[in-house]
Amino acid sequence: MAIVVAxxxxxxxxxxxxxxxSSPDPAHALDGAALVRALRAGGLTLYFRHTATDFSRNxxxxxxxxxxxxxxxxxxxxxxxxxxxxxxxxxLSIPVGEVLASPFCxxxxxxxxxxxxxxxxxxxxxxxxxxxxxxxxxxxxxxxATPPAAGTxxxxxxxxxxxxAIGGPPHLAEGEAAVIKPLGSRWVVVARIAPDGWNALxxxxx
Numbered sequence: 001m002a003i004v005v006a007x008x009x010x011x012x013x014x015x016x017x018x019x020x021x022s023s024p025d026p027a028h029a030l031d032g033a034a035l036v037r038a039l040r041a042g043g044l045t046l047y048f049r050h051t052a053t054d055f056s057r058n059x060x061x062x063x064x065x066x067x068x069x070x071x072x073x074x075x076x077x078x079x080x081x082x083x084x085x086x087x088x089x090x091x092l093s094i095p096v097g098e099v100l101a102s103p104f105c106x107x108x109x110x111x112x113x114x115x116x117x118x119x120x121x122x123x124x125x126x127x128x129x130x131x132x133x134x135x136x137x138x139x140x141x142x143x144x145a146t147p148p149a150a151g152t153x154x155x156x157x158x159x160x161x162x163x164x165a166i167g168g169p170p171h172l173a174e175g176e177a178a179v180i181k182p183l184g185s186r187w188v189v190v191a192r193i194a195p196d197g198w199n200a201l202x203x204x205x206x
Contacts, residue, residue, distance in 0.1 A: 023166035025188040028181055030153050032204035035179065039094045042151040045144060045180040049160045049172040050110040051195065052078030062130055065103035065120070074106050079113055081175050081195055086114035088198035092205055097152030100124055113158040124158045141166045144180050144187040163176055
């Protein structure tokens with residue numbers, strides 16, 4: 001069965017998504033030390049929703065991705081949150097390879113603050129520039145089903161809505177990560193890590 005996702009002016013048919021949820025798949029779920037070992041081994045993707053933002057601002061008057069003055073941006077706590085998560089990732093010796101980000105300022109900043117770098121990828125957002133009428137999340141769906149370079153973990157800093165559109169509920173909180181395992185033409189969530197969940201992983205890894 002397929003689910004039809006309405007995205008801007010497009011209707012997308014994604015096979016097998018009719019009852020999909022983005023909670024960890026029971027057949028593949030990992031936590032604690034087992035999750036840390038899997039992340040250290042590579043072959044997974046960490047999909048982050050950007051960290052905490054300043055909701056007194058919005059993107060209504062945005063003219064381009066580079067126009068940060070007219071976008072919702074990370075709050076001071078969100079910037080600190082991103083730095084702390086990056087420190088945990090490094091302390092756990094997770095081999096982060098490519099870091100892809102939605103071109104928005106808040107998502108690029110999240111990637112840079114976590115990992116020191118981020119490559120803008122339209123596929124992570126689903127549309128070019130500010131034209132939401134041609135939103136298409138199929139490229140993101142394909143990306144999540146594609147293994148990262150051998151021995152590495154791919155990091156993506158994106159938004160909650162695209163992930164929910166292709167993965168189903170529950171919605172990712174700001175700063176939350178879904179750990180994705182590619183399975184050929186599809187992918188599954190093996191874990192979700194709340195922004196404050198990295199301390200528990202550090203404890204489990206000892």
